Amino acid sequence: MSQKTPEDKPITKTRRPSRIREAHEVKIIEAAEHIFAQRGFNGATLESIAEQASMSKQNMLYYFSSKELLYQTVLKNILNLWLEKLNLINQPGSDPATMLSNYIRDKLEISKSHPNGSKVFANEIINGAPHISQYLEENLKPALEADVKLVKGWIAEGLIDDIDPQHLFFVIWASTQTYADFSTQIQIALGKPELDDGDFKNAGDFLTHTLLKGIGLTFRLEQLNS
Amino acid sequence: MSQKTPEDKPITKTRRPSRIREAHEVKIIEAAEHIFAQRGFNGATLESIAEQASMSKQNMLYYFSSKELLYQTVLKNILNLWLEKLNLINQPGSDPATMLSNYIRDKLEISKSHPNGSKVFANEIINGAPHISQYLEENLKPALEADVKLVKGWIAEGLIDDIDPQHLFFVIWASTQTYADFSTQIQIALGKPELDDGDFKNAGDFLTHTLLKGIGLTFRLEQLNS
DNA sequence: GTCTATAAGGGGATAGAC
DNA sequence: GTCTATCCCCTTATAGAC
Numbered sequence: 095m096s097q098k099t100p101e102d103k104p105i106t107k108t109r110r111p112s113r114i115r116e117a118h119e120v121k122i123i124e125a126a127e128h129i130f131a132q133r134g135f136n137g138a139t140l141e142s143i144a145e146q147a148s149m150s151k152q153n154m155l156y157y158f159s160s161k162e163l164l165y166q167t168v169l170k171n172i173l174n175l176w177l178e179k180l181n182l183i184n185q186p187g188s189d190p191a192t193m194l195s196n197y198i199r200d201k202l203e204i205s206k207s208h209p210n211g212s213k214v215f216a217n218e219i220i221n222g223a224p225h226i227s228q229y230l231e232e233n234l235k236p237a238l239e240a241d242v243k244l245v246k247g248w249i250a251e252g253l254i255d256d257i258d259p260q261h262l263f264f265v266i267w268a269s270t271q272t273y274a275d276f277s278t279q280i281q282i283a284l285g286k287p288e289l290d291d292g293d294f295k296n297a298g299d300f301l302t303h304t305l306l307k308g309i310g311l312t313f314r315l316e317q318l319n320s
Numbered sequence: 321m322s323q324k325t326p327e328d329k330p331i332t333k334t335r336r337p338s339r340i341r342e343a344h345e346v347k348i349i350e351a352a353e354h355i356f357a358q359r360g361f362n363g364a365t366l367e368s369i370a371e372q373a374s375m376s377k378q379n380m381l382y383y384f385s386s387k388e389l390l391y392q393t394v395l396k397n398i399l400n401l402w403l404e405k406l407n408l409i410n411q412p413g414s415d416p417a418t419m420l421s422n423y424i425r426d427k428l429e430i431s432k433s434h435p436n437g438s439k440v441f442a443n444e445i446i447n448g449a450p451h452i453s454q455y456l457e458e459n460l461k462p463a464l465e466a467d468v469k470l471v472k473g474w475i476a477e478g479l480i481d482d483i484d485p486q487h488l489f490f491v492i493w494a495s496t497q498t499y500a501d502f503s504t505q506i507q508i509a510l511g512k513p514e515l516d517d518g519d520f521k522n523a524g525d526f527l528t529h530t531l532l533k534g535i536g537l538t539f540r541l542e543q544l545n546s
Numbered sequence: 547g548t549c550t551a552t553a554a555g556g557g558g559a560t561a562g563a564c
Numbered sequence: 565g566t567c568t569a570t571c572c573c574c575t576t577a578t579a580g581a582c
Contacts, residue, residue, distance in 0.1 A: 114565080131446070132447055133362065133447060134360040134361070134362055134363065134443065134447060135360070136359065136360055136363030137360065137363075137447075139556085139558085140558065140559090141557075149566090150566075150567070151559095152559095152560095152566075152568085155558085155560090156566075157565095161558070213447075216442070216446055216501070217446055217447075219501070219502050219504050220357070220439045220501050221357075221359060221360060221363075221443075222358055222504050227504070227508060230505060234505070234509065235508060235511070255529070255533075258525070260509065261523055261527075262526065263509075264495075264498060264499075264502075264506055264523070265495045265527065265530070267498070268497075268498035269490075269494045269495050271494075272490060272494035275442070275445070275446050276442075276445050276493075278445050278448050279449065279456060280490055282449075282453060282457055282461060283461055283486065283489075283490070284486065296484050296487055297487055297490070299484070300483055300487040300488065300491070301487075301491065303483060303534065304483065304488075304530075304531060304534030305530060305534060306534075307533065307534045307536075308530030308532075308533045308534025308535075309530055310533075340547085365574085365576090366576065367574095367575075375548090376548070376549070377575095377576090378548075378549070378550085378577095378578095379547070379549080381576090381578090382548075385577090386576085387576070387577095
């Protein structure tokens with residue numbers, strides 16, 4: 095699996111990252127996600143990120159030479175996670191109801207497991223995507239177009255209502271990511287200090303019921319759970 | 321209507337704002353919305369807001385004595401606009417389909433007319449609502465609870481499916497505000513430089529069709545448009 | 547009400563010893 | 565790889581003249 099150097103002995107001078115570097119990089123990225131989510135790009139200080147990662151600011155700069163680089167890394171991590179799930183065609187089951195309900199559940203799952211990455215991304219988009227618009231153009235746009243084509247096929251076959259496929263995806267994105275991005279507001283509305291598994295289950299049930307039924311799929315929840 | 325001073329002649333020393341003050345305050349708030357939306361609270365500088373408002377930073381500080389005060393003003397403006405529309409019971413028509421479709425159209429209209437206010441608010445919530453959580457607790461929460469009660473009544477009467485009312489509102493909020501907050505991403509996905517009236521019409525049609533049908537309302541678009 | 551000047555502090559990034 | 569020290573710019577807010 096892993097690439098081997100021609101020599102017998104491993105040569106540490108090559109680009110292979112050392113064990114300590116790898117561990118520190120993970121720690122720093124997690125800290126950066128946390129702080130960028132909480133304070134935005136400009137509000138986050140390298141000092142506070144380093145503190146969250148339990149190291150000195152100067153040492154952190156040894157691993158990520160600039161705030162910008164750190165930020166880009168966090169942004170691309172979450173976007174790549176989403177893009178993986180957006181590849182609907184690669185799903186095992188092939189009927190529209192299963193594909194869409196799986197996609198909704200997957201997106202919600204990421205909101206639950208990576209709320210900070212989602213928040214950093216949301217912040218970036220709200221501010222006009224100054225650091226990532228090109229990456230969206232090159233990666234998100236074509237991925238969405240493939241799915242739109244798929245959904246148009248469903249409409250042509252009469253499997254679902256004649257709705258606008260692009261807006262279907264915009265609404266799925268918004269309504270799944272809101273449970274990460276707007277969790278503070280939802281917590282206040284629900285009167286609880288944190289969203290728990292039950293809340294995400296309720297969200298998933300509501301969304302699959304409403305969106306699938308709403309576009310004309312005679313989908314029943316019991317089918318999926320069985 | 322307007323409060324009168326006991327004296328005959330207007331006393332300029334009282335709290336009544338002068339004409340020039342009022343005009344400048346409006347200009348400053350609009351500029352602040354724009355810059356805060358684009359750069360976040362920390363990224364926005366008083367210098368850039370003042371420039372957008374065509375005045376000196378020092379003069380702007382004469383009207384709004386701190387960045388914090390300016391920010392709070394922008395936040396409460398947009399939230400109050402939303403709270404007005406959230407008061408569903410005050411609508412003329414009283415059937416669920418009309419109430420909800422009107423609410424969705426109203427929310428979308430605000431996304432179109434006040435995208436910057438929406439973005440500033442979104443940023444604030446994402447960052448954990450450090451400046452406005454108490455205001456949400458005192459104003460948003462009770463307003464939502466009234467609507468939840470209303471929707472529960474509809475369910476009890478069998479007018480709509482047995483869905484979770486709170487999540488219905490979370491999804492309406494997310495999916496209408498995304499056309500303001502995430503407009504940059506949507507523009508990239510649609511391949512156009514700006515969202516136009518047609519895009520908002522498509523969004524509104526998709527949302528009313530899908531959400532109303534999705535919760536079991538046998539609503540037809542033609543009824544509303546006639 | 548508007549201007550010039552400046553106080554006061556914060557924060558990104560680099561240099562160089564160990 | 566990690567540390568101490570420091571450069572230098574940016575930004576909020578105030579003081580005081582006009």
